[in-house]
Amino acid sequence: MNELPLADLDAFAAVARERSFRTAARKRGVSASALSEALRRLETKLGVRLLNRTTRSVTLTEAGTRLFERLSPALGEIAGALDQVGSLRDSPAGTLRLNVPTVVAREILPPLVGRFLNANPAIVLEVTAEDGLIDVLAAGFDAGVRYEERVERDMIAIPIGPRVQRYITAAAPNYLVKRGIPQHPRDLLEHATIRHRFLNGIALAWEFGEGEEALTIAPPAAVVANTIDLEIGAAVDGLGVIRTFEEFLMPEIKAGRLVPILDAWVTSFPGPFLYYASRRHMPAPLRAFVDFLKSEQRRAER
Incomplete structure (x- = not known):
């Protein structure tokens, strides 16, 4: 059997790992057709089908599974060896x-x-x-x-x-004048708040304190968003109480646009x-x- 080109083996491993020509091509910065041609050459040289391809899926054949299992560690060692050699340059690249x-x-x-x-x-x-x-x-x-x-x-x-970082709670001065200053986290159940929702749809409850003093609440929201800039802007506009990383709020607090509240309930974490x-x-x-x-x-x- 003629020597197999390393590039074609690497192309096969990329497609096998992603189970997708399109995804593998995007990550490698090449065209899907280039990967398909590399797979065709490899299968022709080996005389065996490595991948089952349909318009919707890419799956490994038994031969493809065996080759991928043996090939992945070897390619990882090669990449690592090349990186190690590259590290001897004046500047890593x-x-x-x-x-x-x-x-x-x-x-x-x-x-x-x-x-x-x-x-x-x-x-x-x-x-x-x-x-x-x-x-x-x-x-x-x-x-x-x-x-x-x-x-x-x-x-x-x-x-x-x-x-060490901290979660703090704050609100705009005009909001506090209008709605009063919460003295305890439970008071927030009677206030409007600015809540954060992750892209997976989860809006985490607010946690305060530790041990026997631990308290978790889900206060009513006036604004729910997944971007901190909008959330801070809503708080500055007096739409509700916000609780988030101290780093996010300090510029607005220093400028007087937000006022920290519930200081005894600041949460510290690594x-x-x-x-x-x-x-x-x-x-x-x-x-x-x-x-x-x-x-x-x-x-x-x-």
Whole structure:
């Protein structure tokens, strides 16, 4: 049998992983027809069908399943070896793909990005901000940023950003004049509020306190949205009470457009973590970012 082109094997693995020519092509930046031609060449050389293709689905044949199971670790080792060699360059190169919560994209990453990319000019950073729970590695990201309770146990996690964050409650001065100042979280059941709803349709209840003092309520909403800018704007306009990350509200509080309330019921929690899969050969851009975050942490501890 003639030597099989590595590119065709890689194309097969990409389609097998996604179960879709179109999705695999989009992620690789090539056309679906190019992947289809690579699969045709590979199947012709092997003399066996690897994929069953219909207009609606792509499934692996028995031969395709066996090849994919043996091929995936080998391709991973090759990619890791190439990244390791690339790391010996004066500056690591490649694309670093991160999936992060909205608050991290807005408040935590901006001061880090400039320093990281100035030190690593050959790296391209791609950031997707979303608050839903997804398998970031299966979705093609190199790493994710999440809070402790949402980090998978089999992942490596390192701190990124502040080690303590807070949820606070606030309202516009004109709203408080009109409706009164809540003295206890239960008072919010008689107030209008600004609620956040995630893209999966879930609007989380508001949690206050800890232990025996813990209290969870779902106050009536005047506005429900999935964008923090609209939510803050609604609160500033006096439409209701808002409760969210302190970082989001501090500019409006400092400007006098919002007033913090229920100070005794501020909720503190650990800051976010960068998490990634444990593997022998880490991609050079991810390794550079991890090293950068560790140096930032050491600098902050001095």
